[in-house]
Amino acid sequence: METKLQLLLDHVSKWVNLSPDEVAIFLQHWEVQEFQKGEYVLYNGKICQYDAFLLTGSVKGYYIDPVTAKEEIVFLAIADWWASDLESFHQGSPSMLNIQVVSDAELALISKSNFESLMRMIPKLERYFRIILQGYTSALLRRVYMRNALPARERYLQFIGQYPALNQNLPQYLIASYLGMSAEMVSKIRAELKS
Amino acid sequence: METKLQLLLDHVSKWVNLSPDEVAIFLQHWEVQEFQKGEYVLYNGKICQYDAFLLTGSVKGYYIDPVTAKEEIVFLAIADWWASDLESFHQGSPSMLNIQVVSDAELALISKSNFESLMRMIPKLERYFRIILQGYTSALLRRVYMRNALPARERYLQFIGQYPALNQNLPQYLIASYLGMSAEMVSKIRAELKS
């Protein structure tokens, strides 16, 4: 079977084994949608209608500071990552986030009702999501720790070591915001690293 | 049935319904342990043997910066919260964290083998943990955002608004570290707020 969802299926299969029947059910619950650079997957104030898995491309999740009107990057995502506002998606609450496509992307999308139906039909997928979220919480705790404990230079070095793919696929000023520093700071760090 | 685990049971029951039989199985998988102020639940370098739910008291999770030798608070927890190093617990990898009791505490502990047995016997608990982790990731994303976007004063105000119980039960210098600022800074903010 030919499907763009293969990447997602592979990801899930790392953690739970699905029978052919279950695979068929699984695939029925998703839709694939293409987005072009600049398009929005989610606007702040709206309710997040889909949980989303990136098949290709990259997206950013950001918050607009009402005072400074600057965008603060909350997360960055590329292929093989999840990207949505889970709180808004599951609680049905208005999202604080904007999610926008940075480079042309294909997303696997699942609606809330489909998500719930899928969990009912294949309960062991709860396990998959539990494990994914476990890894995500660890990564977020590390991010908090690094932000608090490390100076700008070391945070940047850590980042390019840990996420070379993000570093290569995203403009510098987004990475700067993600790391909690100014774009100029990244520029100066890079200049200094060259010598 | 009388059990100190009631608090945990109540927490779980918010999200999944357990039959009396399942409750009995559930309870068998946990042990309750008392810790006194200053005792360690986990030492860095060791493998986290237990997932832990706080029944009473408070704990801190911190990392010792190898350069400055200062402790950086990664998380704070009081009753009704989870507190462990999930990555170490599930992967069996050495933990970066120390987890130490701040005020006398009772913890509900579950070993890895018991955790896995419990998930096998009552698979719908996967759902409970999935939902808990969902909430936790949202809280962590908010924490990252606030650290990056807000100045010290507003971070502190936000914190005491969101976690009054933490604020009341923990010394100020721990809260300062948690918020990514110096203890002196918190002191100055508080002084300023009084006027």
Add this chain to the structure above:
DNA sequence: GAACTACATTGAACTACTTCAATAAACGCT
């Protein structure tokens, strides 16, 4: 109730970073 320990306050000096502004390079488009 003195003496110790743990935590909190205050102010002065310092610094890692930001902001601003101007220039430069890179990228896409016709």
Add this chain to the structure above:
DNA sequence: AGCGTTTATTGAAGTAGTTCAATGTAGTTC
């Protein structure tokens, strides 16, 4: 190729925060 737009660089000035050191306060132990 050439033009506009978006992204990156560089330096100078400013600042939000840290660090350090000294003093103060509260809770514990004998």
